[in-house]
Amino acid sequence: MDERIRVQVIAVDPAVRVGVDDMVRVCPELTVVADRPDVVLMVTDEVSDAVLVLLRSLSRAGRRVLLVTDTLREPDVVEAVQAGAGGLLRRGEVRLDRLRPAIRATADGSFTVPSDLLEAGDREPERPPARQLTKRERTVLLMLADGHETEEIARSLAYSVRTVTGIVHTITHRWQVRNRAHAVACALREGLI
Structure with missing residues (x-):
């Protein structure tokens, strides 16, 4: 900024x-x-x-x-x-x-x-497919939860900014949540991150 x-x-x-x-x-x-x-x-x-x-x-x-x-x-x-x-x-x-x-x-x-x-252990609880996360989605959500900006996440994971934005959009759309903060909260509540 x-x-x-x-x-x-x-x-x-x-x-x-x-x-x-x-x-x-x-x-x-x-x-x-x-x-x-x-x-x-x-x-x-x-x-x-x-x-x-x-x-x-x-x-x-x-x-x-x-x-x-x-x-x-x-x-x-x-x-x-x-x-x-x-x-x-x-x-x-x-x-x-x-x-x-x-x-x-x-x-x-x-x-x-x-x-x-953020620590939820290595368990993978059973849940509906809509609340499953791919390894890539989980990694992005963890970095968001830790306060990293989109550009930092992209740089760190060697993705484009557009890819990171797309991953976040996919999660928020699939989970029907308001924004990335709400997605992080849902992931925390359900033990996904």
Whole structure:
């Protein structure tokens, strides 16, 4: 992205908000704003009902939200993504080297989630063919879940950008989901990634 990404920080605790604001300001490609953000960075203790209501409201307003929370379990991921979160991080993981790419991924419409929530083991559970994934589709979804952009995935896998876009489109169409974040959430919920 050539232009700076506009980030609005929302946190109940004013000290946390100021600290996160300062962290964002250190990044030359990011800027903190009070309105019309590219990404809303929401910092909270847990994925509560109130947080889900706010996520839905922001999502309906067309905002992309990166949710940073103290506790994050697999059910939280599914609920938050269904409510409109475009990415998730644990507060303990918030360092510049993790926050910067997560904000970029959220702004680009990609998705990021803590890697320990991606591990589903080597089992291959029985499921209808519509929810099966090819090795190629699984690899792309894993990279999307880790916050990689389409161009990065293409470069890493030696595919064209068009091929990666096609793979994602095939999954979202076959699964009848809204977007790539929703596809990642479904894959997580069903143990596919």
